[in-house]
Amino acid sequence: MLASVASRPTFKRLPRAVREQQMLDAAVRVFSRRGFHEASMDEIADEAGISKPMVYAYLGSKDDLFRACVNREGTRLLESIVSVVGDDLPADEQLWRGLRGFFAFVGAHRDGWAVLYRQAKSRQPFADDLAALRTRIVAVVAGMLGRAVQAARTSAHEQDLTASAYALVGAAESIADWLADHPEADPDHSAARLMNFSWLGARQLLQGELWQPSSA
Amino acid sequence: MLASVASRPTFKRLPRAVREQQMLDAAVRVFSRRGFHEASMDEIADEAGISKPMVYAYLGSKDDLFRACVNREGTRLLESIVSVVGDDLPADEQLWRGLRGFFAFVGAHRDGWAVLYRQAKSRQPFADDLAALRTRIVAVVAGMLGRAVQAARTSAHEQDLTASAYALVGAAESIADWLADHPEADPDHSAARLMNFSWLGARQLLQGELWQPSSA
Amino acid sequence: MLASVASRPTFKRLPRAVREQQMLDAAVRVFSRRGFHEASMDEIADEAGISKPMVYAYLGSKDDLFRACVNREGTRLLESIVSVVGDDLPADEQLWRGLRGFFAFVGAHRDGWAVLYRQAKSRQPFADDLAALRTRIVAVVAGMLGRAVQAARTSAHEQDLTASAYALVGAAESIADWLADHPEADPDHSAARLMNFSWLGARQLLQGELWQPSSA
Amino acid sequence: MLASVASRPTFKRLPRAVREQQMLDAAVRVFSRRGFHEASMDEIADEAGISKPMVYAYLGSKDDLFRACVNREGTRLLESIVSVVGDDLPADEQLWRGLRGFFAFVGAHRDGWAVLYRQAKSRQPFADDLAALRTRIVAVVAGMLGRAVQAARTSAHEQDLTASAYALVGAAESIADWLADHPEADPDHSAARLMNFSWLGARQLLQGELWQPSSA
DNA sequence: CATGAATGAGCTTTCATTCAT
DNA sequence: CATGAATGAAAGCTCATTCAT
Numbered sequence: 001m002l003a004s005v006a007s008r009p010t011f012k013r014l015p016r017a018v019r020e021q022q023m024l025d026a027a028v029r030v031f032s033r034r035g036f037h038e039a040s041m042d043e044i045a046d047e048a049g050i051s052k053p054m055v056y057a058y059l060g061s062k063d064d065l066f067r068a069c070v071n072r073e074g075t076r077l078l079e080s081i082v083s084v085v086g087d088d089l090p091a092d093e094q095l096w097r098g099l100r101g102f103f104a105f106v107g108a109h110r111d112g113w114a115v116l117y118r119q120a121k122s123r124q125p126f127a128d129d130l131a132a133l134r135t136r137i138v139a140v141v142a143g144m145l146g147r148a149v150q151a152a153r154t155s156a157h158e159q160d161l162t163a164s165a166y167a168l169v170g171a172a173e174s175i176a177d178w179l180a181d182h183p184e185a186d187p188d189h190s191a192a193r194l195m196n197f198s199w200l201g202a203r204q205l206l207q208g209e210l211w212q213p214s215s216a
Numbered sequence: 217m218l219a220s221v222a223s224r225p226t227f228k229r230l231p232r233a234v235r236e237q238q239m240l241d242a243a244v245r246v247f248s249r250r251g252f253h254e255a256s257m258d259e260i261a262d263e264a265g266i267s268k269p270m271v272y273a274y275l276g277s278k279d280d281l282f283r284a285c286v287n288r289e290g291t292r293l294l295e296s297i298v299s300v301v302g303d304d305l306p307a308d309e310q311l312w313r314g315l316r317g318f319f320a321f322v323g324a325h326r327d328g329w330a331v332l333y334r335q336a337k338s339r340q341p342f343a344d345d346l347a348a349l350r351t352r353i354v355a356v357v358a359g360m361l362g363r364a365v366q367a368a369r370t371s372a373h374e375q376d377l378t379a380s381a382y383a384l385v386g387a388a389e390s391i392a393d394w395l396a397d398h399p400e401a402d403p404d405h406s407a408a409r410l411m412n413f414s415w416l417g418a419r420q421l422l423q424g425e426l427w428q429p430s431s432a
Numbered sequence: 433m434l435a436s437v438a439s440r441p442t443f444k445r446l447p448r449a450v451r452e453q454q455m456l457d458a459a460v461r462v463f464s465r466r467g468f469h470e471a472s473m474d475e476i477a478d479e480a481g482i483s484k485p486m487v488y489a490y491l492g493s494k495d496d497l498f499r500a501c502v503n504r505e506g507t508r509l510l511e512s513i514v515s516v517v518g519d520d521l522p523a524d525e526q527l528w529r530g531l532r533g534f535f536a537f538v539g540a541h542r543d544g545w546a547v548l549y550r551q552a553k554s555r556q557p558f559a560d561d562l563a564a565l566r567t568r569i570v571a572v573v574a575g576m577l578g579r580a581v582q583a584a585r586t587s588a589h590e591q592d593l594t595a596s597a598y599a600l601v602g603a604a605e606s607i608a609d610w611l612a613d614h615p616e617a618d619p620d621h622s623a624a625r626l627m628n629f630s631w632l633g634a635r636q637l638l639q640g641e642l643w644q645p646s647s648a
Numbered sequence: 649m650l651a652s653v654a655s656r657p658t659f660k661r662l663p664r665a666v667r668e669q670q671m672l673d674a675a676v677r678v679f680s681r682r683g684f685h686e687a688s689m690d691e692i693a694d695e696a697g698i699s700k701p702m703v704y705a706y707l708g709s710k711d712d713l714f715r716a717c718v719n720r721e722g723t724r725l726l727e728s729i730v731s732v733v734g735d736d737l738p739a740d741e742q743l744w745r746g747l748r749g750f751f752a753f754v755g756a757h758r759d760g761w762a763v764l765y766r767q768a769k770s771r772q773p774f775a776d777d778l779a780a781l782r783t784r785i786v787a788v789v790a791g792m793l794g795r796a797v798q799a800a801r802t803s804a805h806e807q808d809l810t811a812s813a814y815a816l817v818g819a820a821e822s823i824a825d826w827l828a829d830h831p832e833a834d835p836d837h838s839a840a841r842l843m844n845f846s847w848l849g850a851r852q853l854l855q856g857e858l859w860q861p862s863s864a
Numbered sequence: 865c866a867t868g869a870a871t872g873a874g875c876t877t878t879c880a881t882t883c884a885t
Numbered sequence: 886c887a888t889g890a891a892t893g894a895a896a897g898c899t900c901a902t903t904c905a906t
Contacts, residue, residue, distance in 0.1 A: 012869085012870085012904095012905085013868085013869055013870080013904085013905060013906070014869085015868090015869090016868080016869080019869085035338050035339060037252075037253035037254075038253075040895085040896060040897085041896075041897060041898080042895095042896080042897095050870080050871095051870065051871045051872080052871085052897090052898085053870075053871060053872090053898090053899075053900085054869075054870060054871080056897090056898065056899075057869085057870085061897080061898080062896095062897065062898090091418075091422065092419070095418070118337060118338045119338060121334065121338075121393075123251070145418065145422065148422050149422050152422055152423055152424075163409035163410075163412075163413065164409075164412075164413045164418060164421055166390070166391060166394070167387040167390070167391060167409070167410055167413045167414070168387070168413070168418070169390070170386060170387045170388075170389065170390020170391055170393075171383040171384070171386045171387035171390070172386075173386065173390060174382070174383070174385070174386020174387070174389055174390060175382060175383060175386055177337075177386075178382065193376065193379035193380075193383070194379075194383050196376065196379075196380075197379065197380045197383045197384070197414070197417070198383070198413075198417060198418050199417050199418050199419050200417040200419060201413070201414060201415050201416040201417025201418075201419070201420055202307075202311070202361065202380060202384070202414050202415050202417075203308070203415050203416060203417070204417055204420075205376065205377075205380055206307065206361065206364050206365055206368055206370065207368055207370055208368075208370035256878085256879065256880085257879075257880060257881080258879080258880095266887090266888095267887060267888045267889080268880090268881085268888085268889095269881090269882080269883090269887070269888060269889090270886085270887065270888080272880090272881070272882080273886090273887090277880080277881080278879095278880065278881090444883095444884080444890085444891085445883085445884060445885070445889085445890055445891080446890085447889090447890090448889080448890080451890085467770055467771060467772070469684075469685035469686075470685075472874085472875065472876085473875080473876065473877085474875085474876095482891080482892095483891065483892045483893080484876090484877085484892085485877090485878080485879085485891075485892060485893090486890075486891060486892080488876090488877065488878080489890085489891085493876080493877080494875095494876070494877090523850075523854065524851070527850070550769060550770045551770060553766065553770075553825075554683060554766045554767065554769075554770050555683070577850065577854065580854050581854050584854055584855055584856075586854065586855050586856035593853075595841035595842075595844075595845065596841075596844075596845045596850060596853055598822070598823060598826070599819040599822070599823060599841070599842050599845045599846070600819070600845070600850070601822070602818060602819045602820075602821065602822020602823055602825075603815040603816070603818045603819035603822070604818075605818065605822060606814070606815070606817070606818020606819070606821055606822060607814060607815060607818055609769075609818075610814065625808065625811035625812075625814075625815070626811075626815050628808065628811075628812075629811065629812045629815045629816070629846070629849070630815070630845075630849060630850050631849050631850050631851050632849040632851060633845070633846060633847050633848040633849025633850075633851070633852055634739075634743065634793065634812060634816070634846050634847050634849075635740070635847050635848060635849070635852075636849055636851075636852075637808065637809075637812055638739065638793065638796050638797055638800055638802065639800060639802055640800075640802035688899085688900065688901085689900075689901060689902080690900080690901095698866090699866060699867045699868080700867085700868095700901090700902085701866070701867065701868095701902090701903080701904090702865085702866065702867085704901090704902070704903080705865090705866090709901080709902080710900095710901065710902090866906100867905100867906085868904105868905095868906090869903100869904085869905085869906095870902105870903085870904080870905100871900105871901105871902090871903085871904100872900105872901100872902095873899105873900095873901100874898105874899090874900090875897105875898085875899080875900105876896105876897095876898090876899105877895105877896085877897090877898105878894105878895090878896085878897105879892105879893105879894095879895090879896105880892105880893100880894095881891100881892085881893095882890100882891085882892085883889105883890085883891075883892100884888100884889095884890085884891100885887100885888085885889085885890095
């Protein structure tokens with residue numbers, strides 16, 4: 001214990017790369033806690049344990065800073081989905097894995113998610129960055145569904161596929177939003193519920209059907 | 217002289233209730249256009265064609281004003297859904313009508329929708345009002361599904377029903393959000409797409425099935 | 433005495449026009465004392481006995497405020513020259529009156545002069561306003577000289593006239609600059625000295641000649 | 649390897665005096681371009697190709713640095729006047745040479761001139777340094793005139809001489825100021841015009857007289 | 865000798881809110 | 886009832902200046 005205190009680094013004069021990550025961490029926390037406008041650069045600097053001018057020197061204006069947060073968290077989110085979806089699995093398995101990855105990320109990075117969606121969505125300057133991310137996610141999902149259609153040799157209209165992907169992502173976001181506010185909730189549960197709804201549809205659900213993970 | 221004053225058709229000295237509605241109209245427009253923080257009380261007073269102290273006298277602080285906007289628009293939204301859903305219709309017909317009512321409202325009150333969701337969702341002080349509204353909508357949908365289950369004499373778990381309702385509402389909100397930004401889009405189209413997805417589920421869609429309104 | 437105190441207005445809630453003049457007075461004093469950049473809006477508001485937001489509400493940004501000062505003082509200066517120069521007097525009398533008017537203004541509005549020349553000249557955004565004023569003064573002087581040339585039936589090149597006018601104005605400005613820093617100096621003395629130099633030239637002065645006002 | 653280091657033609661490890669001149673060069677350029685306050689120490693360091701702490705180590709605070717600029721440029725200006733004025737030439741020739749020297753300097757060192765006059769004149773802390781320089785120049789001119797008076801055996805009052813010198817210097821400064829902004833203008837032209845005005849006076853000019861350099 | 869890292873202090877500007885008329 | 890006048894408080898941003906390496 002004492003040793004750890006004694007060897008504790010001074011936390012001063014850190015190299016730029018390190019400080020930048022510290023600042024982004026702090027900014028994500030504060031933006032998530034307060035919202036973009038209510039968050040003050042002073043509070044962010046405080047949270048990062050550094051003075052305000054450093055934030056401006058390294059990350060630029062408040063807008064720049066926020067955009068950097070959005071991009072970092074967005075990239076992480078996308079990776080945590082793409083990395084778990086095997087390309088050659090059956091469609092339902094892919095969807096299931098994607099949802100689990102998604103909700104796992106949200107469960108683990110509640111602050112990041114709040115920054116991404118609760119804040120960025122509303123603010124015009126950042127909506128574009130976010131729209132780009134969203135489009136990429138939708139594309140991933142639509143691709144997933146598309147391959148399934150080919151496998152089933154049916155011919156769903158492409159527009160319907162995209163719309164379905166949109167609805168799916170929307171539903172997921174909405175549930176994620178709820179998840180971000182309920183720390184005790186289990187991400188996997190959310191994933192399973194959404195999986196059931198989106199895979200079977202309301203009609204099947206009403207008839208008592210239930211989808212089961214093939215691996216279980 | 218006096219006659220001209222008496223017959224003057226200006227908007228002065230209106231009864232309080234009318235003035236309040238004018239102010240709310242103006243406030244909804246400005247909040248929608250600028251967002252909560254960027255909207256200034258000056259601009260709202262201007263838009264309402266009235267002086268600032270009047271706004272404070274009638275509707276209280278900026279927070280109060282915003283909350284009044286949210287409540288008015290929320291009530292309207294709820295009414296436009298509930299009023300079209302016949303209690304004794306089949307479940308799919310009820311869902312279809314509900315969705316159409318929902319998207320019709322969003323299409324017709326894009327400003328109101330933007331205030332409700334893009335602003336209120338992000339701001340802690342108002343999130344509660346919004347959550348209450350949301351809960352009521354979810355309850356409506358869950359009730360709808362519940363009656364369908366009873367009709368089908370199956371036994372879906374209640375939690376699954378609620379989750380489904382959540383997912384459904386979430387998907388609807390997300391698509392509505394997109395709709396609010398695309399003035400040229402047709403609300404009924406959005407309703408139909410979401411109906412297909414949520415009623416049939418991804419699996420059926422992938423197999424080429426399509427739901428059709430029974431009335432058409 | 434007591435009456436004056438008793439009847440002293442509260443200095444609150446003054447009409448806009450009055451407050452604006454108070455603010456301009458204060459701004460001219462502070463800009464003159466500190467220079468444009470060293471002057472803070474806080475100090476200007478203090479000097480005007482009013483809060484900062486009022487300054488912004490009435491006169492706009494710091495730049496706007498400064499420009500308003502320059503324009504007001506510039507207009508006053510020009511008037512105090514033009515108003516005393518009779519159009520049909522002999523050239524030397526006109527010049528003499530113009531110089532007296534000019535130095536009288538500078539003597540009486542030392543702050544205004546400092547604002548006009550010491551500050552505005554250096555700052556690009558305001559240099560234009562000032563250049564316009566200067567051009568008008570030069571034009572007045574050049575016109576004066578031009579009429580004298582016609583009266584003398586000689587043929588001085590126009591460019592030489594303009595250059596002379598420029599030199600004259602420059603010399604006057606420079607002496608005015610010195611005058612603004614020496615409160616005890618007599619403006620009329622300065623006018624007489626410059627009159628001698630510019631009317632007779634160094635050569636005549638060296639030979640002991642002296643110009644005398646015709647009216648004396 | 650070592651050889652390459654040894655023969656490296658970079659600018660590192662220069663003797664202090666050289667570095668200081670480089671810094672002053674850079675500072676003069678930046679102050680001239682931006683003005684005193686708008687010039688940042690960062691930009692000056694950048695322009696000098698050196699890091700900020702070096703500037704502080706060698707030349708002290710921003711004020712110190714500016715004062716050093718003013719002094720260097722002022723000295724150069726004075727030298728370029730004094731060096732061309734022969735002590736035993738006729739008065740008009742001396743004046744002519746002095747003016748040519750002055751305008752030649754301004755034409756060749758427009759940045760330096762801008763620093764000296766446009767900046768230093770306005771800033772109280774530096775006005776003193778500049779006043780001292782100005783006094784020395786006025787003294788040179790007054791001395792010139794004084795010797796001419798003695799030669800002419802006339803008896804001009806000394807105060808008039810000084811005032812004339814002042815007016816002359818003022819006119820010259822003003823024209824120089826204009827010259828600094830017009831890179832295409834010919835310094836000798838400016839010198840000739842001012843020579844005519846100041847030597848002959850407005851009256852003679854109006855009668856069509858013209859002064860000619862005796863050497864031409 | 866030379867520099868990247870760091871900051872205290874200050875400035876302009878805006879805005880919700882309230883008097884006094 | 887209605888409004889122009891007025892302000893306290895705070896936010897974003899910059900800069901001269903100094904350590905610690």
